[in-house]
Amino acid sequence: MDVLRIDVCPGLGSLDGGPNSALAAAQVLAADAWGADRSWFLHNGSTAGNQIMLMATCHPGDVVLTSRNTHKSIVSGLVVSGARPVYIRPELDPESHIAHGVTPEQIEEALDHHPEAKAVLIVSPTYYGACSDVAGIADVAHRHGIPLLVDEAWGAHFPFHPSLPPHAFSAGADMAVTGVHKLLGAFLQASLVHVRGDLVDGDRVEVVAGMVQSTSASALLRASLDVARMQMATEGEALLSDVIALAEDAREEINNHPRLSCLGKELVGNHGVVALDPTRLVVNVTGAGFSGYEADRVLFNEHDVAVELSDFANVLADVTIGHQREDLDRFVAALRAMADDPHAQQLSSKGFVEEALRVLPEQALSPMEAFHAPQERVSLAQSVGRVSAEMAATYPPGIPVLVPGERLNPALVAHLQAQVEAGGRIVGPSDPKLATIEVVRE
Ligand SMILES: Cc1ncc(COP(=O)(O)O)c(C=O)c1O
CATH class of the missing domain: 3.90.1150.150 (Aspartate Aminotransferase, domain 1)
Known part of the structure; x- marks a missing residue:
């Protein structure tokens, strides 16, 4: 009942609450706590943060380098921004079957092939807590004059304890998303996006943040972000x-x-x-x-x-x-x-078609092009050779196995079928059982 009573506009202002608003003051404190120059409170989770990072730095058709073990929210960011991903494939750990980090060398090599890239976007830490060499990758990106964006949804606690891995901004990132609701005390959906330095235009971030989020932010969510920040700053x-x-x-x-x-x-x-x-x-x-x-x-x-x-x-x-x-x-x-x-x-481990994760599928269209192309529904079994209009990711961790614009191949189809049979929850496709899939009409 108290929750209902306090869910009113408390004078924090809307997203553009003005320089003297309580919101602006709380965001300055957040920037200070997470080592950024500017921070924005998000009330649509790190999903909004990833969309904002891509929309603020890329125009339709721009190339962005991104690790393939991205979260599905990055795929949604690719669709809404129109950016064209060049994937960096993390090495698969044969013991745990998990894809972990990407290396500065991989980024360097990809930038040699794609000097036109406008940004590098990595997930660090991964859902499984593995951190890439963010500092090394930042150096490479900066040598090429482009920003490093870090999805740090799972690393909100990093700045607050010396034994935890270095956080994105201490390692030289230019923009980052922090999922405060995930491992700290903020309410679900409460997250942050930040910028540091001048490779990312903060004023554009402000505009985009206002575009992808509700204009009626919950004061409860925002207050919970401030409380979580204070808790970490004082007793973290x-x-x-x-x-x-x-x-x-x-x-x-x-x-x-x-x-x-x-x-x-x-x-x-x-x-x-x-x-x-x-x-x-x-x-x-x-x-x-x-x-x-x-x-x-x-x-x-x-x-x-x-x-x-x-x-x-x-x-x-x-x-x-x-x-x-x-x-x-x-x-x-x-x-x-x-x-x-x-x-x-x-009980036995069901099939795991590693080839599907080791070899990237051919990218025929950008995620935005495929998402907006004329489509038709075919059975998954008959989809080999067709270009997917949908994403498919097991959830959690929400890492996409298939991204819109990618051509389905036999290993990929076998892997998706094995995931469904093994009881994995697939998110993304309009048919969650994946008996059928939307493909681009030929
Ligand atoms: C790596 C990563 N990034 C972004 C997100 C999206 O976060 P949210 O649920 O706050 O929208 C998740 C969610 O699990 C995630 O694992």
Whole structure:
């Protein structure tokens, strides 16, 4: 009831609240906390942030280099901005089946082939907590005179503890999105976009931010951003010390089980990863005879434990300032009980068509061109050779396997079918079971 009572316009002003508004003051404090020159409060999540980053830096047809393990919101940003992506393929970790970081060398090589690129956009950390060499990539982008944009949706806590990986602006990024609602205390949908330096035009960001968001921002969401910022600025280091300790203890206990393994420091230096967020617990369950999807169901149905995401091989748990030691103990106990189940070996990991992730499909049209082209619906089985008008991503983590404008090939179709059969939730296509798919009419 109190929530309803306070959901009124409290005089913060609209998105252009004016230089003397409470909103403007709160945004200055946010910029200071996250190391930016200017920050904008977002009330449509990091999805809006990614759309804003692309619309503020690219015009239709402009080339943007982006890591292929982007989030689906970046694909929506490509559609609305009209930018033409050149994908950098992160190396796939054969153990965990996860695509991690991209390297400065890959960016350099791509810029040699595409000197016309207008920006570089990377996701760091990834959903799984893997951080690319943002500083090295920023150097490369700057040598070519273009900005580095970082989707830091999962790294909102980084500036507030010295043991966490460097945050985007300390590493030289020019623009970044921070998902404050994800791992900190802001309400869902509350996020930030920031700029630093003069490679990105802040006034254009202001205009675009006003275009992709509601003009009736919730004061509750905005206030929650300010509160989350204050909490981190005043007690972040102490709170995050506890979080890191909880996560490290759980990681050690999980790794003590012979059939479970939790991603850790061994990843650093491999697969384009220079740092790992210690607060993410990525547990490979295949040694225990489960796919990640199956483990997710067992943990939820039999142990009342909900994980953040599952994929073919892993389940992922976040450890946040909202967790207590009992929560982690329950998670570890549930994992151990599951892994000790004598019937577990009867369950098997379903097919995983790695080729679909190792080889990028041919890009016949830009995402915007394909999205707006005349379309027709065909069965997925008959879609090989056709240009997709839709995106398909497993969710979570929401990493697209197929982007509008890409030509479907046999490995891609087999991979999508395997994901559906394995119980993965596919988002993007208008037919969520993916029996059929919208393709560009020939
Ligand atoms: C890497 C990444 N970027 C952006 C987003 C979009 O964030 P939001 O849900 O706040 O719109 C997500 C969501 O999971 C994400 O994982």
